[in-house]
Amino acid sequence: xxxxxxxxxxxxxxxxxxxxxxxxxxxxxxxxxxxxxxxxxxxxxxxxxxxxxxxxxxxxxxxxxxxxxxxxxxxxxxxxxxxxxxxxxxxxxxxxxxxxxxxxxxxxxxxxxxxxxxxxxxxxxxxxxxxxxxxxxxxxxxxxxxxxxxxxxxxxxxxxxxxxxxxx
Numbered sequence: 277x278x279x280x281x282x283x284x285x286x287x288x289x290x291x292x293x294x295x296x297x298x299x300x301x302x303x304x305x306x307x308x309x310x311x312x313x314x315x316x317x318x319x320x321x322x323x324x325x326x327x328x329x330x331x332x333x334x335x336x337x338x339x340x341x342x343x344x345x346x347x348x349x350x351x352x353x354x355x356x357x358x359x360x361x362x363x364x365x366x367x368x369x370x371x372x373x374x375x376x377x378x379x380x381x382x383x384x385x386x387x388x389x390x391x392x393x394x395x396x397x398x399x400x401x402x403x404x405x406x407x408x409x410x411x412x413x414x415x416x417x418x419x420x421x422x423x424x425x426x427x428x429x430x431x432x433x434x435x436x437x438x439x440x441x442x443x444x
Contacts (some may be wrong), residue, residue: 287333294326365438
């Protein structure tokens with residue numbers, strides 16, 4: 277099964293807003309005596325944030341594919357496509373909607389325990405996310421995915437099937 281989230285405009289709008297703020301802050305720097313250096317540094321930080329948001333959310337595309345034994349995550353920027361992860365389904369522990377409330381976070385931690393790291397493979401900034409829990413080299417990872425309910429259910433079934441097949 278294959279899934280590729282559609283792009284929304286939030287990443288581009290956020291990047292543009294950061295760029296505009298960077299220009300405004302840089303324009304104000306000469307008007308403030310004694311603090312222009314610090315203000316220029318703030319402008320550079322805003323510019324760096326705009327570039328990050330542009331490359332990470334505005335021009336990157338992610339795709340997810342469930343194969344017989346793995347979840348493959350690819351990223352495309354322009355014409356360059358690269359595999360970001362190929363995760364064995366046998367090491368998957370489950371997929372759930374990203375917890376938002378305090379109670380949801382408590383239930384999540386109760387079900388999966390402590391994780392060592394979180395990786396975000398979502399195409400859109402502020403997207404509806406699912407959390408895929410997997411183990412790799414003795415560490416537990418939260419993989420943030422931007423998928424629909426149908427793909428999440430298919431991934432959950434594929435993990436259950438792979439884990440049952442691994443017990444034989």
